[in-house]
Amino acid sequence: xxMSAEERRESVVxxxxxxxxxxxxxxTSTEAIARRVGVSQPYLFRLFPGKQAMFEAAAERCVEExxxxxxxxxxxxxxxxAAEAMSGAYLGLVEDRDQLMMQMQLYVSVFAARAAGEEExxxxxxxxxxxxxxxxxxxIGGDMKDATHFFAHGMLINTLVALGFPPEHRIxxxxxxxxxxx
Amino acid sequence: xxMSAEERRESVVxxxxxxxxxxxxxxTSTEAIARRVGVSQPYLFRLFPGKQAMFEAAAERCVEExxxxxxxxxxxxxxxxAAEAMSGAYLGLVEDRDQLMMQMQLYVSVFAARAAGEEExxxxxxxxxxxxxxxxxxxIGGDMKDATHFFAHGMLINTLVALGFPPEHRIxxxxxxxxxxx
DNA sequence: ATAGATAGTGATTGGCCACTAACTTGGAAG
DNA sequence: CTTCCAAGTTAGTGGCCAATCACTATCTAT
Numbered sequence: 001x002x003m004s005a006e007e008r009r010e011s012v013v014x015x016x017x018x019x020x021x022x023x024x025x026x027x028t029s030t031e032a033i034a035r036r037v038g039v040s041q042p043y044l045f046r047l048f049p050g051k052q053a054m055f056e057a058a059a060e061r062c063v064e065e066x067x068x069x070x071x072x073x074x075x076x077x078x079x080x081x082a083a084e085a086m087s088g089a090y091l092g093l094v095e096d097r098d099q100l101m102m103q104m105q106l107y108v109s110v111f112a113a114r115a116a117g118e119e120e121x122x123x124x125x126x127x128x129x130x131x132x133x134x135x136x137x138x139x140i141g142g143d144m145k146d147a148t149h150f151f152a153h154g155m156l157i158n159t160l161v162a163l164g165f166p167p168e169h170r171i172x173x174x175x176x177x178x179x180x181x182x
Numbered sequence: 183x184x185m186s187a188e189e190r191r192e193s194v195v196x197x198x199x200x201x202x203x204x205x206x207x208x209x210t211s212t213e214a215i216a217r218r219v220g221v222s223q224p225y226l227f228r229l230f231p232g233k234q235a236m237f238e239a240a241a242e243r244c245v246e247e248x249x250x251x252x253x254x255x256x257x258x259x260x261x262x263x264a265a266e267a268m269s270g271a272y273l274g275l276v277e278d279r280d281q282l283m284m285q286m287q288l289y290v291s292v293f294a295a296r297a298a299g300e301e302e303x304x305x306x307x308x309x310x311x312x313x314x315x316x317x318x319x320x321x322i323g324g325d326m327k328d329a330t331h332f333f334a335h336g337m338l339i340n341t342l343v344a345l346g347f348p349p350e351h352r353i354x355x356x357x358x359x360x361x362x363x364x
Numbered sequence: 365a366t367a368g369a370t371a372g373t374g375a376t377t378g379g380c381c382a383c384t385a386a387c388t389t390g391g392a393a394g
Numbered sequence: 395c396t397t398c399c400a401a402g403t404t405a406g407t408g409g410c411c412a413a414t415c416a417c418t419a420t421c422t423a424t
Contacts, residue, residue, distance in 0.1 A: 002370095002371060002372080002419090002420070002421085003371085004370090004371085005370080005371075008371085008372095022293065022294060022297035022298075023208075023294055023297070024206055024207075024208060024209075024290055024291075024294060025206075025209070026205075026206060026208035026209040027206075027207070027208040027294055029410080029411060029412085030411075030412065030413085031410095031411075031412090039371095039372075039373095040372065040373050040374080041373095041411095041412090041413095042372090042373070042374085042375095042412095042413080042414075042415090043371080043372055043373075045412085045413060045414080046371085046372080050412080050413080051411095051412065051413090097293075101290070101293055104286065104289060104290050104293075105290060107286060107340075107341055107344040107345060108206055108283070108286050108287060108290055108344060109206075110344060110345055110346065111204065111279075111283055111286075111343075111344040111345075111346070112204060112205055112206060112209055114346050115204035115205070116204075119346075122345065122346045125345055126345050126346065126347060129345055130353065133353060144352075144355055144356050145356050147356065148335075148338065148353075148355075148356025148357070149331075149334075149356075151338055151341075152331075152334035152335045152337065152338035153330075153334045155334065155337035155338045155340070155341050156330070156333055156334035156337045158289075158337070159289055159333075159337050161293075162289040162290060162292060162293040163289060163292055163293075163304065163307055163308050163311055164292065164293070164296050164301075164304045164308065165308060170326075171312065171315060171330075173326055173330075174326050174327050174329065174330025174331075175330070184389095184390070184391085184400095184401060184402080185401085186400090186401085187400075187401075190401085190402095211380080211381060211382085212381075212382065212383085213380095213381075213382095221401095221402075221403095222402065222403055222404080223381095223382090223383095224382095224383075224384080224385095224402090224403075224404085224405095225401080225402055225403075227382085227383060227384080228401085228402080232382080232383080233381095233382065233383090
């Protein structure tokens with residue numbers, strides 16, 4: 001039950017990832033996060049300065065986690081082989097829809113923040129994303145075009161998952177032959 | 183000032199597209215939409231049964247509009263030429279960020295609705311999307327893989343726009359050589 | 365044992381927001 | 395001119411939710 005603040009923060013981040021992924025920033029109540037953690041709602045504000053900080057922590061964790069998946073899958077590989085391994089790993093993430101959706105929520109939230117005049121959030125999100133892009137690019141051999149294709153197919157997968165197309169649907173077929181990059 | 187209910191509904195849909203694109207479903211108040219239309223907030227509820235109906239109308243309009251752009255750009259063309267024309271047209275849409283973002287908002291909202299147990303919304307959204315996919319696929323020659331690539335790059339563009347990468351940023355470079363499909 | 369610190373709760377509040385009800389205005393046909 | 399309908403408004407309500415405050419419980423070190 002009782003745990004250190006650091007441990008609690010960790011479980012809050014994980015719960016926040018799930019809740020924000022499903023409800024978006026505005027559509028998620030801190031109450032829902034607290035319920036998932038198994039803690040009272042006001043206590044969240046001892047662990048984080050505010051709701052936004054929880055979202056940012058969840059978003060950052062999400063990007064880190066994505067790289068971890070890519071990194072593990074392609075350990076020791078380079079070029080085309082690495083690309084195929086990472087594509088396969090990303091397709092595996094389809095099972096864990098929440099992580100893919102947290103990405104999407106990050107994107108739309110950044111846009112909302114920018115539309116509301118808060119550009120700093122956009123900058124840090126861009127840095128996060130670009131650093132993931134760069135690490136992937138280097139891993140698959142350094143070609144810009146290949147990296148672009150890789151990410152493009154990832155973003156399409158996100159969309160198909162969001163819309164709820166079942167993996168056996170024909171639209172998913174396009175991935176069978178090319179595994180993310182061609 | 184005074185206009186027919188049908189005309190008003192039309193301007194509400196346009197305003198809703200902009201506001202929902204920027205704020206998302208939960209992050210957009212009907213007050214904001216009403217302000218943009220130039221009408222009192224309660225009057226929206228005479229024109230639409232509720233906020234959700236406004237969102238659905240905006241989403242449907244957004245998909246229609248996307249096809250209209252593709253259709254105009256590729257009129258009379260087929261195959262690779264059509265694909266290039268449509269890719270170019272989509273890149274043109276980057277200027278009008280709101281339309282691209284409304285797409286993203288549709289995707290995450292569908293996921294949220296599904297997470298909340300409302301599957302019907304997901305079904306109609308999938309039908310909408312799939313019908314766009316099909317029309318594009320046929321226009322570019324019928325190949326499934328080509329269509330998948332086309333949409334994948336579209337989704338990546340959405341992401342880059344959301345995050346606010348300026349068009350001159352190097353990450354956009356990957357599009358210079360292949361114009362959306364390779 | 366007990367003092368101090370750290371983990372955690374219950375009650376509350378002020379603001380926002382979707383939606384309703386009751387009323388007012390404008391304009392076109394007879 | 396007046397009557398009637400559709401366009402539009404003002405005022406209000408109930409519910410939700412982030413954040414605060416004052417409080418309690420549990421551990422640890424001396």
